[in-house]
Amino acid sequence: MNSRLRSTDRLPASARAGHWNAVIAEAYFPLDLTFRDAARFEGQLELGSVGDVSLSRLRTEPVQYERHRHHISGATQEEYLITIPRQSPVDFRQLGREVCCDPGGFILERGDEPYRFFYSAANDLCVLKVAKPVLATKLRNPDRYCALVFNGREGIGSLFTTMAQQIQKHGASDPISGAVLGRHLVELLALALDRTSDVDTGAGSSVREAHRRRAEAVILKDLSNPDLSPETIAEAVGISKRYLHELFAEVNSTVSQYVREQRLRAARDLMMMPNLGQMSDIAYRFGFSDQAQFSRLFKAMFGQTPSGFRAEVLSKSQG
Template sequence: MTRSLHSTDRLPASARAGHWNAVIAEAYFPLDLTFRDAARFEGQLEHSNVGDISLSRLCTEAVQYERHRHHISSATEEQYLITIPRKSPVDFRQLGREVRCDPGGFILERGDEPYRFSYANANDLCVLKIAKPVLATKLRNPDRYCALVFNGREGIGSLFTTMAQQIQRHASSDPNSDAVLSRHLVELLALALDRTSEVEQGAGSSVRDAHRRRAENVILRDLSNPDLSPEIIADAVGISKRYLHELFAEVNCTVSQFVREERLKAARDLLQMPNPGQMSDIAYRFGFSDQAQFSRLFKAKFGQTPSGYRAQITAACND
């Protein structure tokens, strides 16, 4: 176990904010920090690497941490933070959920999505950092557990929080021991998360469903835009492109498939109307690059060309 200690002690007031921003970026990942009083801010961070994870004890006065898109764009690896507050509550907002975690609980934060994390009073936090692939080997789709509050006072949750704090306090110099300890801690974390109550899981699912519906509404309003893309849709909804793709994957679809199918349905509905216009105009109206592409995709979807479909509708109306 390698251990490092950082503190604002003996630093001039003018250097504290910049120093602490660098400390946080090194221990976790880049964040924007907002201090109640930067010149008088005091903080201490004790950080250790234990096998595949890192553990830290973070003791500071009130502060707010924000992860923005420009931080995420340069990230090379997806990470989670698991935070256990020990002195005062923390407020956390991510993916449309806003929760408060009191001492005795813990929360999971995605490093690859924007978030805001804050506490209004001095706090003492135990923080575990773990790469997504490490946790994913023990738990299916860990993302669904983010921005939920877990009970760290009872059962498996209590075992996890107790072990995390014990390992953080007591350094080891044996790499083999570190590997065993980190593996057991990750297994306890996975068990604690997997036993989330149905109410919590339902709340998380409802948020994801709401985001997907908002994305679908954006698509339906902008079907005629030939440049409509996952980036544009994600920006309109206020989520990342990665998260957008995850939302549609949950219903066995891709963003592009949904856009294409809704365009084809809209074009089919127009073809049922009197005097729908030229096929080329319909193709361009619904964002297809040309009439040939429109015709090919329409036939693949509905079993006949747009012209054939229109002729069938006209014949039925004349009968």
């Protein structure tokens, strides 16, 4: 493993923060960095790769890293970071979870969702970067393991963290052996996540359920807005559009389908009121492009046309 060294050594104080931002973006992906003391900040990063795995050693003073939506919008590939702290604890927040990982543990970070990662004391980190498709071939739905702390002291977890740190230290003699080591690392990581995780699926599910309920509340509050879209809904909830789609897929639905169904139900409820007005006004009120579209979708969902439903309501009220 041929490693490259990046450092703040010999840099003037005024150049350190900007230089380190560029170093981090090159090694991982763009992030916003907050330094305790930018002028006195010291950092060193050794970066290399084995097969499909980027492997680095990061030694720095206290710093906070934040991934925001504007960083993610231009990303072309979904990636994970796996961080193994060796000197002091790290705090990590993502998808409503907030964890503290002590030395001896490790965490999985999702690069296509906003997060905050920081440590308040100098640290020495072993960091792996793996593309989502690479890990997904070994582990079903890796996203569910993000923002959880895993045991790196015992069992498979210990084998994984030890191997990662040894490869980072000694490297591989040639590209072929590097590719083999990279595959073994990914396989060990998958086994460690799958077997040693005390994944609190209840807590994870409750977080995702809470996000979905918030999204549903945003939709119900804004049904008459013709510009209601997955983008505006995700922004209002504080999650990414991709994550929003995942939440609805988990209940065998889509965002667009849920919006359409709720608009049709709201229109049906309105048609049960007196002094209804024109049917076309109801269609436009709930975001349908024309009355024909509204009538077709209404019949598909409720088994009768809007005018037929309205006539039935009037008949019952007069009887």
